Amino acid sequence: MNKTWWKEAVVYQVYWRSFNDTDGDGYGDLKGVIEKLDYLKELGVDVIWLNPCYESPDFDNGYDISNYYRIMKKAGDMQTWERLLNEVHRRGMKLIMDLVLNHTSHEHPWFIESSSSKDNPKRDYYIWKDPVEGGPPNNWRSYFEPSSWTFDEKTEQYYMHSFAVEQPDLNWENEEMREEIYDMMRFWLDKGIDGFRLDVINLLAKQKGFPDSEDPASLSYLGNNPGIHDYLKEMNEKVLSHYDIMTVGEIPFVTPEDGLLYVGEDRQELHTLFHFEVADDMPSWDMKRYKEIQNRWYEGLKEKGTNSQFLNNHDHTRQVTRFGNDGEYREESAKLLATMLHTLPGIPYIYQGEEIGMTGVRFDSIEDYQDIAMRNKYEEEVAKGRDHQEVFEELLPLSRDNSRTPMQWSDDENAGFTEGQPWMKVNPNYPSINVKEALKDPNSVFYFYQQLIRLRNENPVMVYGDYQDLSGEDPDLYCYKRTYEGITWLVALNHSDQQSDLARLQLQENEGEVLLSNYSSPEGSVMQPHEARIYKISK
Numbered sequence: 001m002n003k004t005w006w007k008e009a010v011v012y013q014v015y016w017r018s019f020n021d022t023d024g025d026g027y028g029d030l031k032g033v034i035e036k037l038d039y040l041k042e043l044g045v046d047v048i049w050l051n052p053c054y055e056s057p058d059f060d061n062g063y064d065i066s067n068y069y070r071i072m073k074k075a076g077d078m079q080t081w082e083r084l085l086n087e088v089h090r091r092g093m094k095l096i097m098d099l100v101l102n103h104t105s106h107e108h109p110w111f112i113e114s115s116s117s118k119d120n121p122k123r124d125y126y127i128w129k130d131p132v133e134g135g136p137p138n139n140w141r142s143y144f145e146p147s148s149w150t151f152d153e154k155t156e157q158y159y160m161h162s163f164a165v166e167q168p169d170l171n172w173e174n175e176e177m178r179e180e181i182y183d184m185m186r187f188w189l190d191k192g193i194d195g196f197r198l199d200v201i202n203l204l205a206k207q208k209g210f211p212d213s214e215d216p217a218s219l220s221y222l223g224n225n226p227g228i229h230d231y232l233k234e235m236n237e238k239v240l241s242h243y244d245i246m247t248v249g250e251i252p253f254v255t256p257e258d259g260l261l262y263v264g265e266d267r268q269e270l271h272t273l274f275h276f277e278v279a280d281d282m283p284s285w286d287m288k289r290y291k292e293i294q295n296r297w298y299e300g301l302k303e304k305g306t307n308s309q310f311l312n313n314h315d316h317t318r319q320v321t322r323f324g325n326d327g328e329y330r331e332e333s334a335k336l337l338a339t340m341l342h343t344l345p346g347i348p349y350i351y352q353g354e355e356i357g358m359t360g361v362r363f364d365s366i367e368d369y370q371d372i373a374m375r376n377k378y379e380e381e382v383a384k385g386r387d388h389q390e391v392f393e394e395l396l397p398l399s400r401d402n403s404r405t406p407m408q409w410s411d412d413e414n415a416g417f418t419e420g421q422p423w424m425k426v427n428p429n430y431p432s433i434n435v436k437e438a439l440k441d442p443n444s445v446f447y448f449y450q451q452l453i454r455l456r457n458e459n460p461v462m463v464y465g466d467y468q469d470l471s472g473e474d475p476d477l478y479c480y481k482r483t484y485e486g487i488t489w490l491v492a493l494n495h496s497d498q499q500s501d502l503a504r505l506q507l508q509e510n511e512g513e514v515l516l517s518n519y520s521s522p523e524g525s526v527m528q529p530h531e532a533r534i535y536k537i538s539k
């Protein structure tokens, strides 16, 4: 595998609307991101992934774009965005933009024209179908609605939306539309950005003939359809290959074999991907399943493609709550999960607040939750006659709002996020979990992340090393080797609330030098609850 800057990067995801508010409107903004760039530089991250900040009516927090060429007023303006890019580059960091190409907002001029009449020149920029037997063209549901079709009274046809009604899917079979997308991508790349995170990029192609699904709830029929690789090869040939950039595709419903078709270095499509075998399909921690997934993806991509490592983002609740211990062992657990993500094969992603061990929330009422996905699902289930409270409690653990509460900067009001009314309630634990506290404590989660990132910058074995799991079916211990150019590291993780003895794995850890641990005196074969160790076990 050839060496490249993006393979060696640590990426930090800025969900700007919850990051830092400088104008008191209760939403974060781009000026707020600029204000905190020195903090990110101190952490040591290389790349910033900025969630969508294009003009949008904000039904889905910016993932419903109404103008690809303008900045959403809530976030700022183009001049501020350009200052942000310059300030990121001035600090030696890079910026990748989140880009939504599967759908636009229903308020995008293209859709306003397309929906105005059947013979409008832009009609075919979107997916319109006649009713079938007086109803939707098929039985597909969407991520956010019971049906992926909405009837337009004016033109008496249905249009398709894989997400909300307000997010009509683009028709990628239309070459003119594709060319307009490519022009827009060049507009941003020519401004100097360093790449894209491509939103549900494997959904661009739709099943030929739009047949009914045997399992509408699976949603998997929305992705990986014939034609998708033709579109991505064309995008790569016409746009992406002309720039020294990083592209990461958000690609649900794939196995390693499918994933390789998107990110294989011989494929000329995308550079790397997020798969969702954990985030979507493993509701809570399952060590055996996690190891199996990691081992299968390593073997599937080995020497051919690059994976990502993440356990939370703006769509998935905070990892220390969902997959760790956010109570008695919160800091140890946060550090263990970080050690795992930064030493497993793939590019590690840090979601804002993860570096100080921020946790998920449990608000009391559906009124405290803003996310369209949760609100729509709640309405859909309650409409079936189900008990409100039962539905609410069922949706709580995996609600996307869990990870969207404001960044906790200090113990000041609203965690120092805003001087206004925060758009979303702040997690009530902010007085004890915040950046100001973390920067004062040499043993904080923040400084542990800083050490991990520094280790990665100084040791290619973390980036390019082979991987071998040594812990098999052990339900608590995850121990693996990384080997590169004669150097071997052993990572030992005790993901449990009890002590675990490495002796049961017959490892030679006692021959190694401990490079990093989340406990002050890592010694012997007995590991403490949620203890993580990185050993260098041979030159």
Ligand code: TEU
Binding pocket: 060, 063, 064, 100, 143, 163, 199, 200, 250, 252, 253, 276, 279, 280, 314, 315
């Ligand atoms: O996410 C796709 C999506 O629906 C995810 O929430 C999904 O659960 C999983 O993580 C991928 O299967 C993207 C954006 O990240 C999300 O915020 C948007 O709401 C969505 O697309 C629509 O643009």
